[in-house]
Amino acid sequence: MIKKAVNDFVLGMKLIKYGFRPKMNLGLCLFFIIIGVAVEIGSKGTEFLGIFYMLLSGLYAFQMIISMDISSFVQTSKMKRALQTSVPVITGAMVSFIVYTFVVIERLILASIYPESATAIINSLFMAILLVGITLLYEGICYKYFGLATGLMVIAVFGVLGVCNFLFDENTVVPIPTGAVVGIGYAVIFVFAIIAYALCRILYKKDLSKFAFKGILGKME
């Protein structure tokens, strides 16, 4: 299973350059990483948005691979199912995993440099990872039911932000230990990637959302 996951990740990384508009998407991905780093520097790690922007790179990896599926050349290959399920999910999750590891190291360093902000640094890390979980679920649905997935994601994001802001701002809960937040982050990536994979498998037979691929189809026809 691990060998297959590694193979899928390697294949996914090879295929990224064949996705739709790879330079533009990689440029956007890099742009969000830079913005994320800037937010991190500016806020000294007390905002969730910087991490969230950086972790969007996983979503970009997923998107670039799954964009290939609009090609009927790809769809008629024996790898169609893998390219709509395991390969994009594993590649996206692995990219998130790698970026998250960097982010955790960065936040731990910041928490040690600014102990007075340690709670805010760890709480915002927790918020960001919950949002990453939502984007993983979004990946599992949006390329088949774009409108529904986008609507659900907006509701979920506002729900998570609302609850977290209430809990953390009002200090109504005991702060979550740093080690637990880090562990929950890895667990969220792992578990939600499995759920995203399951959703991709369940929805595999559904037609691709024309709305989600509108831009690509317009360029291909």
Added chain:
Amino acid sequence: MEFSNAIEVKNLTKKYSGFLLDVPELVIPEGFSTALVGENGAGKTTLMNILSGIRLDYKGDIKYFGTYTDKDRENGPEVKEKIGYVGSNAYYFPQWTIGNIKELSKLLFGSFDAEKFDAICEELAIFPGQPIDYSKKNSALSEGNKMKLRLAGVLARDTEMLILDEPASPLDPLMRDKLCQIIRNYIDEGDGKHTAFYSTHDIADMENVTDYVIIIEHGTVVEQGFAEDLKEKYVLVKGESSDADKAKEILYTMNTGSYGFEGMCLAENLDKLAGMDIIKETPTLSQICIAVMKAHSKLG
């Protein structure tokens, strides 16, 4: 005629808003070339997309090469490796270079032969008299060369069936003739195991390579059979204007003019034309297809 089937379809349905593909029974005989003919929007591309595994959200049973089900097509590599599909749109990405297409074909299809691909690109004169420009983007090719590139990609694989969605449409007359030759060679080289299935609007261009015909209208198959059988089933009839009204009640389809009438008659109804001054001819496939389509068309 005894033959086995490359594809057998039973009770296939696919519903869109305002359109229903409903095919109770369909066969594509193995070892022959089969043309799929129909009006715009008749369901040709939908049917081909289902058979080639692009569209999966349908109901019904499909059997490939007498052995594999459509579940096998999705669960194992065998069926998709045996079928080479060429689509009319959304096939290669515009930014892919010829080099990218070659690399991707190697990654996605086990039997892709890169040297054969180069040889076919040269044979089809995609870069006439020049070496292949691997850095050239798909979007920079003419529509005809795009189709040639798709054909080169699929012919460079070891397949048992070609599914080609309107391959002749963007090609010039010379290349259409070449396409017919390619299809005929593919069938002949397979020793009864190679099958070609293609859709076309212009059956006249593909007539000399077509063994079997399927005519589809409004999402359902309205006629199918071997070309020779259809040419026995239908008879082209020409007659005088004075007989037109009487003949109209008997003929399958009919055109009238100052010269008289011309129409398609089912061979079984020929006796009913006794006493009329008519000329009987064997129709071309093109004439049969147009007559059948006309009989089922909603065109005014």
